[in-house]
Amino acid sequence: MTHPLYGTTAIAGVGLRQFKRGTAPLPERSLLVEAILDACAEAGLDPAEVDGFVSYGDDKNEPVRLMGDLGTRRLSYSAAVWGGGGGGIAGAFGVAAGAILSGQASAVIVFRALAEGASGRMSAAVMAHHLNDHLLAAGLVAPAQMCAIRAQRLFEHHGVDPRIVEDLVRASYHHGRANPEAVAYGEDFDIETLRTSRWIAEPFRLYDCSRENDGAGALLLVSAERTRDLAKPPVYLLGCAQGTEAGWGDLMENDADALYATGGFRPVARDLYAQTGLTPSDIDCVQLYENFDAQGVMSLIDHGFCTVENAAEVIRFDNLIAQGGKLPVNTAGGNLAQGFIHGIGLPIEAVRQLRGESSNPVSGARTCLLAGGPGAPTVSSAIFASQVL
């Protein structure tokens, strides 16, 4: 039997406003309003008709406060996925779809907004969500350090070559170079920049880390049926899974030994493929949340695109780029090179890629997997498609 989420809702519009950290010309909520207006304008839907909102990662913009600017007539659904990091980003689409399919809302905006003036540093906020005296005593106070410890085990204990991350970083910058909206637009990236950048927390140097931007992103989700009346070709949600399983979670580093050096996606990926009947070989491109490059590698392994053993054969520059790669990843540049607004640029690129609007089009791409923030106690992933297969 077809899963209820399979192709029954679709994204009808997207909006993205991005600026260098600390330079947004508008207050955070105004940036969000602009992104929502852009998403509605793309779809040809009156923003006053939006009746649902879903976010993730402790976003501070409670939807009721947007009603005045949007002219919202009836706010019937507002929700957020639990978790302080980017783990919930893909799950937000499942929550939004659930609202639509159960008749609780009909036009739902999935959003994330972040401007330093209003929300402070995102990394600090993520960590404040988790901080306790065990972490403080160990001097472990930032996501970079927590992810570094996991990466160290992947490299040193599991024997994955640390250089593997370089191809992922190069592919990200290669894509960002061609994307006018990307922070790396027009830049020639030399991998020596990474190799010689300063240490943050070993094994991470500065360029192993995604660096935050100010901005806001919004995606409009409606029923598949409703997209027929809207302006843009629909990008369907085929499946979505979130959460974790026993042996992973907020365990103060006591995760199961077999899971410790992963991104935490094994149950989520398993459910996602079971829901959709798809396998990794059916995925035409991936938008991969890489807070840190090593966690991006873990996420690709967790989702079955490669294994610990053959990761170095699969995660190669030629293979990861839109121009002829078998596994194009982060075709707008990703968090590393497009820009990092807690990952909201990733589903937006998924939509653009599947509409054929990407700056780095993947020839014939029909499916795109969105992998949420790796390493978080709860994570999520989703699959989008240009047609219901």
Add this chain to the structure above:
Amino acid sequence: MNHRLDGADAPYWQGLEQGRLLLPRCAHCACWLWPAGHRCASCGGIGMVWEERPLRATLYSWTRTWHRFGFTESLDLPYVSVVAEVEDCGVRLMGRMDDVRNGAGPDNPRIGEALVGRIGETVVGDDRIPTIIWSRAA
């Protein structure tokens, strides 16, 4: 004393204050439970007993921090943070480790190597948090 006495792991903090590592076991099936909680999901039993463990462990993973993050102002850069697996109980604790750069033996901590601990403290703002500081076993 402070907020550290509010949680299920209060005896852990009290133990460190008294110079001892105390870890919780299920009062019924004796399995080790960490993080400290309320109920043992293995046997369904409610209640924990706290047992002293020696400060011996193996290194599970580590990072050496070079960037000055907020809340770390009292620590000299760079410093090493570790996840240490306490001997004979499988419980992993976060802590700090004496750096081994420029010492005898390898310059980096090695996953799997034996550690011995002592109890020190970490100053964060006005607070002094008891901390296990590990070093390479001789």
